[in-house]
Amino acid sequence: MKQLLVIANPVSGRGRSLKKAESFMASASDSGILCTLVYRRGETAMLEEVETLLATDEFSGVIVVGGDGLLHTLLPTLKQNRLPFTVIPAGTGNDFAREIKAMKRSTGELLDQIKGAPHFVDTFLVNGEISENIGIQVLSLGFDALVNERANKMKVIKGKSKYVVAMIRELPIFKPMRFDLEIDGTSIEREAMLIAIANGSSYGGGMRICPDADHGDGELDILILNKVSIVELIKVFPKVYFGKHISHPAVEILRGRNLRVNAPAKAFADGEFISELPVSISVAPASLQVWR
Numbered sequence: 001m002k003q004l005l006v007i008a009n010p011v012s013g014r015g016r017s018l019k020k021a022e023s024f025m026a027s028a029s030d031s032g033i034l035c036t037l038v039y040r041r042g043e044t045a046m047l048e049e050v051e052t053l054l055a056t057d058e059f060s061g062v063i064v065v066g067g068d069g070l071l072h073t074l075l076p077t078l079k080q081n082r083l084p085f086t087v088i089p090a091g092t093g094n095d096f097a098r099e100i101k102a103m104k105r106s107t108g109e110l111l112d113q114i115k116g117a118p119h120f121v122d123t124f125l126v127n128g129e130i131s132e133n134i135g136i137q138v139l140s141l142g143f144d145a146l147v148n149e150r151a152n153k154m155k156v157i158k159g160k161s162k163y164v165v166a167m168i169r170e171l172p173i174f175k176p177m178r179f180d181l182e183i184d185g186t187s188i189e190r191e192a193m194l195i196a197i198a199n200g201s202s203y204g205g206g207m208r209i210c211p212d213a214d215h216g217d218g219e220l221d222i223l224i225l226n227k228v229s230i231v232e233l234i235k236v237f238p239k240v241y242f243g244k245h246i247s248h249p250a251v252e253i254l255r256g257r258n259l260r261v262n263a264p265a266k267a268f269a270d271g272e273f274i275s276e277l278p279v280s281i282s283v284a285p286a287s288l289q290v291w292r
Contacts, residue, residue: 009066067091128275142194
């Protein structure tokens with residue numbers, strides 16, 4: 001094995017990411033694995049340093065120490081360089097880390113995984129009006145996207161609780177939206193509260209929006225919560241944390257590989273703003289390698 005590139009997010013967990021990165025690097029060194037650390041504020045500066053280091057061809061894998069936001073930022077680089085990676089959770093949501101069972105993984109278990117073969121996982125491509133993005137967990141549209149946007153703006157409230165507070169604040173002003181969808185060539189229209197297009201099962205710190213979504217099946221799960229009253233939305237939405245919402249009569253779950261969605265809404269992928277709608281989405285099968 002060549003070196004591992006360890007990338008830690010300075011704004012994750014008030015310094016927790018650096019401590020986790022240094023702890024991992026010490027254990028890796030004891031196992032004879034060399035590591036180089038990137039710990040830089042500013043997305044542009046961080047990406048420039050990462051790309052410069054990876055261009056040397058001295059690295060055989062990447063360790064991402066942070067949350068879903070850092071991973072989302074690194075997805076194009078990981079895909080382009082075709083390097084296996086894994087995640088040490090140190091963010092707010094940690095949904096991808098939860099998917100690969102990294103939340104309670106010990107350093108010893110992680111080192112054993114790195115010495116083995118990685119697994120291939122799907123990603124999805126999102127084409128908006130002016131840009132293309134890569135996502136790995138969930139593309140949210142509608143009520144959940146607005147909650148995500150409000151939560152991202154909160155500076156005082158930290159952790160998963162900010163999503164609950166954001167939901168409570170968004171509920172009184174939310175109106176259902178008309179969505180025009182095309183799924184693998186079939187057009188449908190819905191007046192809905194939200195649409196979630198899922199490659200992984202959860203978002204927002206463990207909300208299991210599409211419990212059966214699978215990173216390795218070459219398809220995307222499409223959940224539609226059709227129009228309900230605000231009172232009913234209050235009843236349904238908290239059930240998402242346990243995946244119990246899917247039996248509600250207003251919930252539809254479809255599957256597809258290539259989609260186009262239009263509505264007076266915004267799209268968020270992995271918790272990060274992507275684009276105003278319309279957007280086109282397509283699955284990219286087996287496009288990343290993950291140690292899990």
